[in-house]
Amino acid sequence: MEDLTPPVEVKNLTMQYESLVVMKDLTFTVNRGEVFVIMGGSGSGKSTLLKHLIGLKQSPPGAVRITGEDLSTADPAARKKVLRRIGVLYQNGALWSGLTLAENVALPLSELSELPEAAIAEVVALKLALVGLHGYGEFYPSQISGGMRKRAALARAIALDPDVLFFDEPSSGLDPISASRLDDLIIAIAASFGTTIVVVTHDLASIFRIADRAIFLDISKRTMTALGDPAELRDSPPNDEVRRFLTRDSGTSQEHLKSTP
Amino acid sequence: MASGSASATIRASNDLAVTALAGDWRLDDALPRFEPLLVAALAAEASSARTIRTVGFDATALGTWDSSLLIFLRQSQSYSESQHYAFDTTGLPERITQLLGLANAVPERVIEPPAAPPSRVAQIGLAGIAAWDSIVAGVTFLGEVVQGFFRLFTGQVPMQWRAFWVVVQANGSGALPIVTLIALLVGVIIAFLGAVVLQRFGAGYYVSYLVGYGMLREMGALMTGIIIAGRTGAGFAAELGSMKITEELDAYATLGISPVDHLVLPRMLGLFVMMPLLVIYADLVGVLGGLFVAVVQIDLSTTQFFIGMLSVVELSDALLGLFKATVYGAIVGFAGCMHGLRTGSDASAVGRSATSAVVLGITLIIVANAVIDWLAALWKI
Numbered sequence: 001m002e003d004l005t006p007p008v009e010v011k012n013l014t015m016q017y018e019s020l021v022v023m024k025d026l027t028f029t030v031n032r033g034e035v036f037v038i039m040g041g042s043g044s045g046k047s048t049l050l051k052h053l054i055g056l057k058q059s060p061p062g063a064v065r066i067t068g069e070d071l072s073t074a075d076p077a078a079r080k081k082v083l084r085r086i087g088v089l090y091q092n093g094a095l096w097s098g099l100t101l102a103e104n105v106a107l108p109l110s111e112l113s114e115l116p117e118a119a120i121a122e123v124v125a126l127k128l129a130l131v132g133l134h135g136y137g138e139f140y141p142s143q144i145s146g147g148m149r150k151r152a153a154l155a156r157a158i159a160l161d162p163d164v165l166f167f168d169e170p171s172s173g174l175d176p177i178s179a180s181r182l183d184d185l186i187i188a189i190a191a192s193f194g195t196t197i198v199v200v201t202h203d204l205a206s207i208f209r210i211a212d213r214a215i216f217l218d219i220s221k222r223t224m225t226a227l228g229d230p231a232e233l234r235d236s237p238p239n240d241e242v243r244r245f246l247t248r249d250s251g252t253s254q255e256h257l258k259s260t261p
Numbered sequence: 262m263a264s265g266s267a268s269a270t271i272r273a274s275n276d277l278a279v280t281a282l283a284g285d286w287r288l289d290d291a292l293p294r295f296e297p298l299l300v301a302a303l304a305a306e307a308s309s310a311r312t313i314r315t316v317g318f319d320a321t322a323l324g325t326w327d328s329s330l331l332i333f334l335r336q337s338q339s340y341s342e343s344q345h346y347a348f349d350t351t352g353l354p355e356r357i358t359q360l361l362g363l364a365n366a367v368p369e370r371v372i373e374p375p376a377a378p379p380s381r382v383a384q385i386g387l388a389g390i391a392a393w394d395s396i397v398a399g400v401t402f403l404g405e406v407v408q409g410f411f412r413l414f415t416g417q418v419p420m421q422w423r424a425f426w427v428v429v430q431a432n433g434s435g436a437l438p439i440v441t442l443i444a445l446l447v448g449v450i451i452a453f454l455g456a457v458v459l460q461r462f463g464a465g466y467y468v469s470y471l472v473g474y475g476m477l478r479e480m481g482a483l484m485t486g487i488i489i490a491g492r493t494g495a496g497f498a499a500e501l502g503s504m505k506i507t508e509e510l511d512a513y514a515t516l517g518i519s520p521v522d523h524l525v526l527p528r529m530l531g532l533f534v535m536m537p538l539l540v541i542y543a544d545l546v547g548v549l550g551g552l553f554v555a556v557v558q559i560d561l562s563t564t565q566f567f568i569g570m571l572s573v574v575e576l577s578d579a580l581l582g583l584f585k586a587t588v589y590g591a592i593v594g595f596a597g598c599m600h601g602l603r604t605g606s607d608a609s610a611v612g613r614s615a616t617s618a619v620v621l622g623i624t625l626i627i628v629a630n631a632v633i634d635w636l637a638a639l640w641k642i
Binding site for chain 1: 427
């Protein structure tokens with residue numbers, strides 16, 4: 001039976017840090033199987049929004065639903081069920097440094113599934129191979145490069161075949177080749193597994209490459225000011241801030257610099 | 262190219278004051294200031310003083326320049342603005358006007374001024390709330406740990422053996438050298454203390470009582486507890502704190518895996534097992550240190566020392582020390598893990614957590630020591 005619940009649903013979410021409102025009136029729905037990008041400048045609350053989505057920050061009741069469930073009010077059993085269906089790739093991978101890559105990928109499987117030991121080993125080998133790390137299972141995170149670490153973390157995130165995958169700044173700290181390799185993986189996973197993907201990033205190359213739709217968080221207006229296909233948003237921007245973001249325009253033109261102050 | 266030190270001369274005529282810039286402008290040299298120059302120029306040309314409208318520049322004789330020239334120009338600009346003169350930069354090279362333009366650019370965002378510090382009364386209140394919060398957090402964490410142990414002993418979660426053995430190793434062979442040194446010296450110190458005091462009454466023989474009682478009941482466990490709080494408690498806090506910063510703890514949370522089960526329980530159990538063993542060792546070494554002083558300083562024989570010691574020191578004294586050791590082990594593990602998991606997210610947070618873990622660990626150890634001694638005296642153990 002086709003599940004019609006949207007994977008991610010946000011309604012009138014207000015994010016605040018103590019009494020300071022960072023973002024308000026955030027409302028959007030992520031469709032099944034799409035690559036959805038949350039974009040915005042530094043300090044616009046992109047990563048905070050991600051924390052609300054994956055339940056690391058408490059949201060007001062009803063504001064955030066992941067696969068139909070509100071993580072902020074769910075009882076532990078329901079919460080566990082949702083967490084079983086999502087995967088998260090953290091900014092620097094966040095691999096458990098005391099465990100080998102294989103053990104990192106195996107931990108979610110042994111903790112959250114009933115698979116026997118031998119089957120787990122096979123899943124681990126498959127996932128590591130999918131991200132191009134075949135044969136690296138016995139390495140520790142400190143022994144491999146930053147790009148490999150992120151891909152290993154991706155293998156861990158897709159260990160349980162999640163319905164929704166969240167990425168926090170996947171290209172940060174990576175050289176262009178490693179970053180585009182990660183983009184390829186994101187596209188391949190979305191296409192092949194039908195996984196819904198939510199990406200937080202400000203990397204324009206990556207945005208235009210992977211995003212089906214995107215929202216723009218405008219820090220000066222403290223809310224989202226655009227929602228749609230980033231290429232279309234660039235060609236017909238709904239406001240100047242979005243245009244400047246998508247065309248990499250600082251607003252200080254050469255003309256401005258020359259003019260008499 | 263013009264050379265010589267920086268100079269600026271202002272000539273005022275009618276409504277225009279032209280500043281002629283000459284020489285090499287360097288930050289290292291003494292630099293002209295705009296305002297006194299203009300005031301002097303206007304004083305010399307009294308007729309222009311009232312009619313001046315515009316400040317301009319002539320840079321034809323200007324040599325090399327650095328930020329010092331920009332500073333001078335910004336002075337002249339802000340002074341001109343305050344006097345409502347027009348500021349004409351057409352006489353300046355383009356590279357300079359471009360830099361002036363950058364310096365004059367308005368920040369895109371207005372920064373909200375930081376809130377005023379709260380009043381004294383409010384600070385006391387806030388400190389009280391913070392203290393209450395940390396007590397609540399401590400009790401909550403204690404509850405989580407107890408729940409975790411319940412899950413572990415009822416077989417709901419598996420034991421993380423690897424983390425356990427790492428702790429056992431770090432607090433076994435890894436801790437022996439420092440424990441040996443400290444315990445030996447403490448034994449020596451107790452014996453010296455006894456020798457000095459007791460020999461005055463001709464009771465030097467009883468030094469063995471003091472060493473036996475002192476090490477087995479009190480100092481063996483106390484000193485080992487303090488060493489382990491500084492070594493392992495700080496280590497736990499730093500380890501878990503780094504995991505917080507690298508989002509490894511978040512990675513547990515978003516998998517619905519309890520960091521208490523995975524990280525805290527094996528560490529606390531490791532200390533639980535190792536502390537009594539370390540204390541048995543520390544007791545032995547400490548008594549040997551005391552024996553050494555007794556033999557060298559008071560001319561007791563080894564046999565006399567042990568017969569004296571064993572005639573008063575009972576098994577219950579040693580067991581009391583071991584009981585304290587397990588309590589201290591639990592305290593150190595608890596304080597270290599709690600502060601590690603509560604680490605903030607900036608770089609200095611890990612250091613603060615480690616410090617707090619040691620301070621809390623040692624404080625609780627001393628408090629627990631006093632309470633246990635009091636109860637032991639009450640129940641005549």
